[in-house]
Amino acid sequence: MNKSIVVKENNSIIANKNIFINRFVKFLDVAPLTVQAYTSGLKQFFTYLASNGIKQPDRNSIIEFKKYLIENNRKNSTIALYLSGLKRFFTFLENEGLYSNITIGVKAPKIDRGHKKDAFSGSQIKEVMTTINTNSLEGLRNFAMIGLITTA
Numbered sequence: 001m002n003k004s005i006v007v008k009e010n011n012s013i014i015a016n017k018n019i020f021i022n023r024f025v026k027f028l029d030v031a032p033l034t035v036q037a038y039t040s041g042l043k044q045f046f047t048y049l050a051s052n053g054i055k056q057p058d059r060n061s062i063i064e065f066k067k068y069l070i071e072n073n074r075k076n077s078t079i080a081l082y083l084s085g086l087k088r089f090f091t092f093l094e095n096e097g098l099y100s101n102i103t104i105g106v107k108a109p110k111i112d113r114g115h116k117k118d119a120f121s122g123s124q125i126k127e128v129m130t131t132i133n134t135n136s137l138e139g140l141r142n143f144a145m146i147g148l149i150t151t152a
Contacts (some may be wrong), residue, residue, distance in 0.1 A: 012056075013057065014050075017042075024092050026088050028088070038084075038088065041083075044074070065086075087103040129146060
């Protein structure tokens with residue numbers, strides 16, 4: 001069977017996207033922020049499908065969506081999160097007999113697990129140091145701690 005074919009008739013993924021997404025969200029057992037992230041990714045995906053005239057998404061649609069996100073300067077972590085949500089969504093739809101899992105074999109981009117934030121600049125440190133009230137013991141302690149941390 002062609003993986004892009006709807007499993008049951010009259011279950012067009014585009015026409016029923018809101019119903020499918022709502023069922024998926026009720027099924028999930030994850031934190032509210034994860035639900036929000038998955039929902040955001042699904043909305044992006046369906047917007048992409050609509051803007052490209054795709055009525056029956058297949059595996060290639062997922063790959064092209066990933067390329068679209070890369071071309072639009074989305075961070076690898078965002079792309080990986082969106083793809084994770086899509087994979088869970090299509091796995092859910094397949095398990096429910098509603099649509100084939102078109103995400104099988106689609107890989108997320110590698111995420112740099114290193115340090116993601118830049119160090120404070122000298123002017124930022126100076127700005128923080130000037131806001132500390134050094135007229136109290138607590139203020140003197142904070143001034144000394146920040147000074148030691150930032151000059152080590």
